[in-house]
Amino acid sequence: MSTQSEVHTTSHDEFSMKRVGLWIFILSETFLFGALISTRFYLQGVERPDHLNQPLGLAISLVLLMSSLAAFRGEVAVAHNNQQKFRKNIIATIVLASIFLIGVGWEWYEAFHYFPPSSAFGTIFFTMTGIHAFHVITGIIALIVIVRMGSDGRFNSDSHWGVEGVVKYWHFVDVAWVFIYPTLYLVN
Amino acid sequence: MDDKEITRKFRKGLYVFIGLLIVEVAEYIIGVRVTSGNFIFMVLLAAPGSWLIVHYFMHIKELWIPPEE
Numbered sequence: 471m472s473t474q475s476e477v478h479t480t481s482h483d484e485f486s487m488k489r490v491g492l493w494i495f496i497l498s499e500t501f502l503f504g505a506l507i508s509t510r511f512y513l514q515g516v517e518r519p520d521h522l523n524q525p526l527g528l529a530i531s532l533v534l535l536m537s538s539l540a541a542f543r544g545e546v547a548v549a550h551n552n553q554q555k556f557r558k559n560i561i562a563t564i565v566l567a568s569i570f571l572i573g574v575g576w577e578w579y580e581a582f583h584y585f586p587p588s589s590a591f592g593t594i595f596f597t598m599t600g601i602h603a604f605h606v607i608t609g610i611i612a613l614i615v616i617v618r619m620g621s622d623g624r625f626n627s628d629s630h631w632g633v634e635g636v637v638k639y640w641h642f643v644d645v646a647w648v649f650i651y652p653t654l655y656l657v658n
Numbered sequence: 659m660d661d662k663e664i665t666r667k668f669r670k671g672l673y674v675f676i677g678l679l680i681v682e683v684a685e686y687i688i689g690v691r692v693t694s695g696n697f698i699f700m701v702l703l704a705a706p707g708s709w710l711i712v713h714y715f716m717h718i719k720e721l722w723i724p725p726e727e
Contacts, residue, residue, distance in 0.1 A: 489720060516697055528686045535682065539675040542715045546667045550660045641715045645708045651682075652700040656689025 485631065492635055496642045499605075503646045506601065507653050510594045516657045519591055521584035523577060527655040530573035531647065537566035538644040541613075545637040548620065551627040556620055560633075563640065564613050567606055574603050598650055605643050612636040674714045681707040 544559035577599065585592040616636050619625065625633055685703045688696050712718050 486724070493718070493721060524686070524690055528682065531682050532679065535675060535678050538678075538711060538715060539671055542671045542674075543668055546664060546671070550664050552660070552664060555664065638716050641711050645711050645716075648707045648711070649704050652685050652689060652704055656685055656696070657700055658689065658692065658694055658696050 488631060488635070492638055496638070499642060499646070502601070503649065506594075506598050507649060510598065510653055513590050513594060517591075518655070518658055519585050521580070522655050523580055524655060526573060526577060526580075527651060530570050530577075531651050533566050533570045533573065534644050534647050537563045537570065538641055540566060541637045541640045545630075545633055548625050548630045548633050549627055553620060553623075553625075556625070556633070557617060560613055560617050560620070564610055564617070567610050567613070567640075571603060571606055571610075574599055574606075595654055598654060602643070602646055602650055605646070609636070609640050609643050612639065670714070674710050677710050678707055681710075 540559045540562040544556050544563060547553075547555035547559060578596070581592065581595055585595060587593055587596045613636060616625075616633050619632060681703050685700060685707075688699045688703070692699065
């Protein structure tokens with residue numbers, strides 16, 4: 471029969487393992503984005519086309535940062551058992567992420583005219599933003615899942631690994647964009 | 659007590675967000691104004707920006723220091 475401390479230690483070890491596993495996954499994704507960024511500089515050096523929509527690039531970057539703040543607040547709220555603040559902030563994250571995707575869509579619409587996928591910069595631009603957008607979409611789906619689970623009362627201050635995992639993934643998506651944005655838009 | 663703790667952490671998050679905002683706007687200004695040779699500035703700005711997120715939002719320290727219960 472397990473003692474109280476053995477049960478506590480097992481629970482703690484379980485969360486440690488989950489965190490390590492998540493960070494290993496994040497590390498693997500870092501290699502993917504690292505390879506894409508390297509490709510940019512290999513194919514195109516530090517040149518950038520004149521027709522990049524700089525204000526739009528900055529605007530969507532700020533929107534993504536705001537979504538990261540909202541996700542952080544959602545995680546803090548559920549860790550303190552505040553279900554209302556958790557739900558509001560995760561929904562805000564989803565809304566901001568959707569606005570980001572609309573912005574990327576507008577960028578693509580403009581980019582097709584000036585640097586289509588057949589051009590060197592176009593290949594890089596559409597591949598990097600496309601793969602990043604795919605991560606955003608999967609992140610939105612995961613955020614919707616945790617909102618639904620939260621509404622069913624599945625998370626509380628003692629048990630919210632689902633929220634922690636999804637929010638960490640979301641922050642990684644933001645970190646990736648912190649590097650992608652200057653790589654595509656600003657380096658010269 | 660919990661509400662105070664939440665407010666304190668929310669404020670910390672806001673400060674991190676403001677830091678990220680400053681980094682992004684600085685990158686934008688340098689990227690648009692500096693017409694050549696700005697690669698090093700981008701690296702010097704992107705690195706601390708990502709550190710802010712990885713340290714304060716992603717709590718990477720929890721990998722070796724367990725969170726307080």
